[in-house]
Amino acid sequence: xxxxxxxxxxxxxxxxxxxxxxxxxxxxxxxxxxxxxxxxxxxxxxxxxxxxxxxxxxxxxxxxxxxxxxxxxxxxxxxxxxxxxxxxxxxxxxxxxxxxxxxxxxxxxxxxxxxxxxxxxxxxxxxxxxxx
Numbered sequence: 433x434x435x436x437x438x439x440x441x442x443x444x445x446x447x448x449x450x451x452x453x454x455x456x457x458x459x460x461x462x463x464x465x466x467x468x469x470x471x472x473x474x475x476x477x478x479x480x481x482x483x484x485x486x487x488x489x490x491x492x493x494x495x496x497x498x499x500x501x502x503x504x505x506x507x508x509x510x511x512x513x514x515x516x517x518x519x520x521x522x523x524x525x526x527x528x529x530x531x532x533x534x535x536x537x538x539x540x541x542x543x544x545x546x547x548x549x550x551x552x553x554x555x556x557x558x559x560x561x562x563x564x
Contacts, residue, residue: 442478455491
């Protein structure tokens with residue numbers, strides 16, 4: 433697929449896709465006329481990259497951990513520095529905290545919906561809402 437389709441399917445601006453390519457996060461084949469062609473694989477890869485960036489990881493770290501996201505997993509880091517390990521541990525802990533916060537918020541919304549749905553589904557609930 434061309435860069436426009438990858439952009440559309442992932443919600444990622446073309447400029448960012450070119451940046452990901454410059455950083456070595458994705459790779460495009462070039463057609464004879466110079467167009468970038470991406471494999472279907474890159475739809476999921478771009479979404480993974482965006483998630484990791486949203487979690488606060490820098491592109492240099494993302495580039496190193498991308499092989500860990502493939503299946504089968506290929507994990508071999510002879511160049512893992514103490515700084516990289518510390519950064520990943522901090523980011524992992526930050527992600528865990530965000531997941532816990534999102535889970536609490538999701539549960540609160542679900543409880544709210546459970547509380548209001550039955551009332552609005554009954555004739556009494558509809559009248560009560562109309563009286564507001």
